[in-house]
Amino acid sequence: MLAGKRILLIISGGIxxxxxPQLIRLLRAQGATVCPVMTSSAHEFITPLTVSSLAGEKVYTNLFDLTDETEMGHIQLSRVADLVVVAPATANLIGKMAQGLCDDLAxxxxxxxDTQVLVAPAMNVRMWLNPAxxxxxxxxxxxxxxxxxxxxxxxxxxxxxPGRMVEPEQILDAIAGFFIDGPLAGKHILVTSGPTHEPIDPVRYIANRSSGAQGTSIARxxxxxxxxxxxxxxxxxxxxxxxxxxVQVETAQQMLQAVETALPADAAIFAAAVADWRVASAxxxxxxxxxGTLPTLEFAENPDILARVAQMPSGRPRLVVGFAAETDDVVAHATAKRQRKGCDWIVANDVSPATGIMGGSExxxxxxxxxxxxxxxxxxxxDVAMRLADKIATALTV
Structure with missing residues (x-):
């Protein structure tokens, strides 16, 4: 799949x-050419000799290297790749990218x-969660x-x-995804999946029986x-x-933040079974x-993620799909939900115990x-996922 592809790999200074080296091996095993660039901080963690030996290519490090500028200037270097990958991507380099700063080669x-860019962040949890x-x-x-x-x-x-870099195999999968041809090539689709866990205390939580299998199948x-x-x-x-x-989350509020961060998108598919309520003060x-006594739990309503996205005044995805898990009057309840939420489609199912659908394979x-x-x-x-994906592709390419 990656045969003949040229990957510009920018390595920044994180552990x-x-x-x-493992990512470079995986890329080359798939037939890709890896052109490595290292920041000065990256040299503290891995040597240019190691990177160059494994890539079979020269390592570029210095913006003002006259030899490099003669052989391949930094502008040309930035244009010859099929994809630019930044891994690990530190908080510092992410900040530079967002602000348009450029004080080194990377x-x-x-x-x-003018090539698409993929970043694999890696940093301390507090640095990743910092509002900046x-x-x-x-x-x-x-x-x-x-x-x-x-x-x-x-x-x-x-x-x-959160903040740990994904494994090289996952980065390889993400890179391969850039080169898949298909009717949805170039489209960004947001999918939510699984249950949410709303804490009662450090060892107890409110949840539901969703396995996440349907959302995972849709994403695939x-x-x-x-x-x-x-x-x-x-x-x-x-x-x-x-x-x-x-993006892995626990609670409904974390899921809302992750959804808002992921936008804009061409379509948003809300297959997650989000808890309607949470304990107001866990x-x-x-x-x-x-x-002889029972605890008193005060509940608060969780954010309605589907409705918020479906009713966005601007930047709304072209297609918003919700899910309705019902135990009776499936069509009536799902139709009312679609109108109430403002989404384009509702995928409804009967999850009463007799169906075996909740947590099952069908x-x-x-x-x-x-x-x-x-x-x-x-x-x-x-099969449900494939059929739905085909309909989404038709809707987005009309």
Whole structure:
């Protein structure tokens, strides 16, 4: 799939740089040519000799190297690649990209390129969650820069949380996604999936029985048609799909923030089973059981993510698809939900216990749109996803 593709790999100064030799090996095994660029900070974590030996190419490091400028100037270097990949992408380099700053070779190449850019962030959890970094990442997404990760995980500094770079295999999948031909090539589609967990205390939470299987199948089907998919998922039972920009969340409020950060998009598919309520004031310590007394929980309503996106005054995705899991009067309730939320389509199903659909491998859905009610036969969730993806492709390419 990557045979003949030229990847400009920009390595910045983070501990995750030690994983770049593996990414280079994977890319070359797929037939890609890797042209490496290293920041001066990257030299603290991995040597140019290692990178050059594995890539089989010269490593570019200095903006003012007269030899390099004679052989291949930085403007030409920024234009000859089929894709620019920044991995690891530090908070500093992400900030430069968002603000249009260029004081070294890497940032100058990123400002001068007319090629698509993929970044794999890697930094401390607090740095990633800092409002400044989130603003910078949101700006880059609006500018068309694609992200893969970060994910939750152990940090080299000893902390845990979002900010860990995804593994080289996931970066490879994301790179391959740029070169898939199909009716959705060049389209950005947002998919939410899985349940949300709303904490009661550090050991208890409110959730539902969603496995995330249907949302995951939809994301896979969209990727197969060439779409760039941002996949926002709660704590699902199934593994996330390959080839997507993965954003993992726990709560409804975190999912809303992730959705807003991922926009704009050509379409948004809301397959997640978001909890309607949360505990208004979750306890910071475990609520102890006391004989003869019951805890009193005060609930608050969670944000309505589907309605917020469907009713956006500007920047609304061209196609907004919601899901309705019902146990009775499926069509009536789903039709009312579509009108209430303001979405284009509703995919409804009967999840009463007798159907075995909730958490199972099959689904039987009804698609409700302006065109009317379309009943689909019971089939595997993968087949439902393929059928829905085909309809999305038709809607977005008309």
């Amino acid at each position: 995750a740089a030690f994983k770049m 940032s100058t190449l990123l400002l001068a390129t 970094t989130q603003r910078n990442a949101a700006q880059l997404r609006k500018d068309g820069v694609r992200f893969v990760g970060p994910v939750d995980g152990d940090m080299a500094c000893g902390e845990y949380g 089907a969209l990727v197969a048609l060439g779409a760039h998919v941002t996949f926002v998922t709660g704590p699902a039972d199934v593994a996330p799909p390959d080839g997507v920009t993965l 306890s910071g310590s475990k609520i102890k059981k006391r004989k 689904n039987a859905v009804v698609l409700i749109s302006d065109a009317g009610v379309e009943e689909w036969p019971r089939m595997s969730k993968a």
